[in-house]
Amino acid sequence: MLGRFIYPIATIMVRNETNRSELIRPMQASSGKILIVDDDPIQRRLLEEAVKKFGYRSKTAENGVEAMRVMSGPEASEIDLIILDMVMPELDGLGVLEQLRGNKNATPVIVQTGHGGIDTVVSVMNAGAQDFVVKPVAPERLNVSIRNLLKTSALEDEITRFRKQASGTLTFADIITHSAAMERVISLGKRAAASNIPILIEGESGVGKEMIASAIQGSSDRRSKPLVAVNCGAIPENLVESILFGHEKGAFTGAVDKHVGKFQEAHGGTLFLDEVGELPQDVQVKLLRAIQENEIDPIGGRRPVKVDFRLISATNRRLIDQVKEGVFREDLYYRLNVFPIWIPPLRDRREDIPALTRHFLARFAAEEGKPHVAGVAADTLAMLQDYHWPGNIRQLENAVFRAVVLCDGAQLTAYDFPQIAAAVDQPTVEPVAPVQHHPAEQETPAHSATADPVMQARPASGEQSSSSPQSGFEFAAPFGFMRNLDREGHVRKLADIEEELIRAAINHYSGRMTEVAKRLGIGRSTLYRKLKEYGLEDNDRNAAA
Template identity: 80%
Template sequence: MQALSGKILIVDDDPIQRRLLQEAVHKFGYRSKTAENGAEAVRIMTGPEASEIDLIILDMVMPELDGLGVLERLRADKISTPVIVQTAHGGIDTVVSVMNAGAQDFAVKPVAPERLNVSIRNLLKTSALEGEITRIQKKASGTLTFADIITHSPAMERVINLGKRAAASNIPILIEGESGVGKEMIASAIQGSSDRKSKPLITVNCGAIPDNLVESILFGHEKGAFTGAVDKHVGKFQEAHGGTLFLDEVGELPQDVQVKLLRAIQENEIDPIGSRRPVKVDFRLISATNRRLIDQVKDSAFREDLYYRLNVFPIWIPPLRDRREDIPALVRHFLARFAAEEGKPQVSGVAQDALAMLQEYAWPGNIRQLQNTVFRAVVLCDGAQLTIDDFPQVSAAIEHPGSQSGVLPPSVAAPFAAAPQDPAAVTPPPPAQPGAPTVANTTTPAGFEGSAPFGFMRNLDPEGHVRKLTDIEEEIIRAAIKHYSGRMTEVAKRLGIGRSTLYRKLKEYGLDDGGTDAAA
């Protein structure tokens, strides 16, 4: 698979110069688009193609609309794409003019290819870092929008279009998708694109709250309502008053809390524990899950009436393996961030063969796994760019697909092939068994040359003898912890044992109950 890196717009009225720049840009590993004059460049950058352009190489002297005119038009429209201006006339007055007009770099023709490559690489890195800072600031202030989401994928464009339509109303939204695909980011963008922007966005991870504390945390309690309630506590619903409440992993809510949630949605009021009267709340509800709620309804684990209240406007986010064209931009984004955080400014790019390898990998942990992988690579890197050697785990998965969880066999990958196409679909088809490892079981004991697909276990050891019961028990406990994302109550329930028994077995087998919650 050929890696697709940043896209550069080349603006020059000289066809020879355009061709030379194109060849240089392609040699550096970037894609390109050309414009014959300034007016065409402005048209591209103010149209739908602008989202694909990461950098502009702009000629200074052109008929009709020159380089300065293009810069003024772009900055007037608040287009912040970095620009390298090049001209045959390198006087100090010219340099000052173009830099004041908003250019990030200036080069005198003929520019050396090495000089141009360094400039492009540094500007793309700086742009990615500035974008990350902007996203963090916007997310903190509740003003993150869909324009801040990094994507070049048609599948994600459908998600964004649905999100924009949902943001225009107060309709309850259910976001479905595997762990690590960016459900909270979409929720933040919906909030920041609605009339509730700048108001609170309160996030609650329902799967991380102990069952006996869920009601108090969500709805609050009065002083003295129960033993230990020494002060009045305002719940998450009241914290979200005027804004948005985001319930992540909503399928983990206990049945008794589901009843109170249904009433809160229907009546826009809650009953804090110990309160004599209900409290009116104004909130926008966004729910998310990495499991199919309809399956939980069929298993009587989730209330059917609540399901239909939450599933009014479903949005399904495709996994990263179904939108690999997003990987180069995400890698550059994470690289800029971690290079700055780790004090490694010299790390400013990714080798093309490494980027191609990253696009070939299936990313079972999705964007969260990609982020952690780039972080590790930046820490390992000693050169100016990330290479294949900086991604040893991914490299091993690509070279030995039968023993790693990042390469999907066709029979397993098939259920994920089709993304929902109809924006009006009531229940889009998320992957079967979301949240589960989608491929080979990574818990195969040492000494096995291969591993069985998830859901299957080997009965025989490498010598052909029947495996010990303790080994099989340890393996199935590992698989259950990974399958249920470390939710020990659910693990114990599905294994048919008590939690105390589960923790005792974890201790016996030397398993870390907190470390198998899985990447993403």
């Protein structure tokens, strides 16, 4: 059992130089900050250099008292792991561990000491340390320990977050952020949670509006009560009223049983109406009455039903614009927009990307049975922070999911994010061996919107040509890009480019013509006319099917 924690130097030396470089190459640069606590300045400097070489940020403390000052202050939220010396003046490592765990601080701790006796190991592990090393520790051993503990910690945080969200006890402390913009959101959320005021959360799709709503619920006096979430845009229009307000048996054709609506399900708790701007106007009238009178009228009911609920609404569109267009009631807008909270998009809080990436990585690596995928390469993390993320956190989550599935190595690289790499114009190099860039034997059509983006991002293979250097027109454009020039190097015809763009839009939005027309900035009638001109009507019917 103790062999898991005590590693003699002779047993941890790596004989294979390839493996050695694999273990000590940078991992998750800027994605983790490590607090180094040691009273020996030379040892602190050595650890600081090692941590920097691994790709992490670091902060140092000269003794246990200073370490506790850091872990009790605002900087504690940035510390992801602690390397703690055992023997120090004033407050030793064991005392620091006892204070940390007494304060319910679960930050992973690696204890290091010059003596690896059994009693010492038992003491520090019982006090809450996750690992134990004997000085002088080999860099490879330290790097493996840091990497594994950060991954395990991230996975435990994800599991805890899921459990809290399911039980209605999620708080703002469980939200992953190091962004000043999000700190303002959290501050507003905490103030709103202290009252029963109606809240309107605005922000782009995928920014985490439901997570903020859950944190408000879990921080209020309604914690542990039901949080009933309803996506108003996903309910068929003829069923909205029944789903929200319920119906009595026999109220309409097909109503064979009594149905309790979402308002009654949320009694005593919180009702979260996502995409509230999608509600039909006749339902908006009933919603207004429910907010004003705290009572609802089930379909076919003889009398109103009193309900006690806290209302949180969310939208990815500006409701005031919908009011001006006449599709949303002005009186309801002012009832919902009592306490507005706007969540910034991910591109405006790029400092959150490393921590979010690590948490998604830990989760998907566990779900997909890939424990060897333990980190993100430094240049890849920088690439992720350079991308603009139009789909926000939801897009980042899905990108990491796909990257984990594609990854065969110990860390995610740009090769595992082909779409993102193409968008930020970063070359994707296969991690196993250098890939020779040869001309393709057969050109892939540039307008192929259904081509596999992984294959588009990879260089084509074939026999090396001994003729003149390639001009670059022989290759298909990367996913998300369009060629401006044809094979001869001339500017392409405007009609050809327009046809290609329409094809790509239809494919990208799965044949939803309203969305296609909106994104192209044209009317539906204009879109259908162009479909006819370019002979794309069959594609339209196939997509609709």
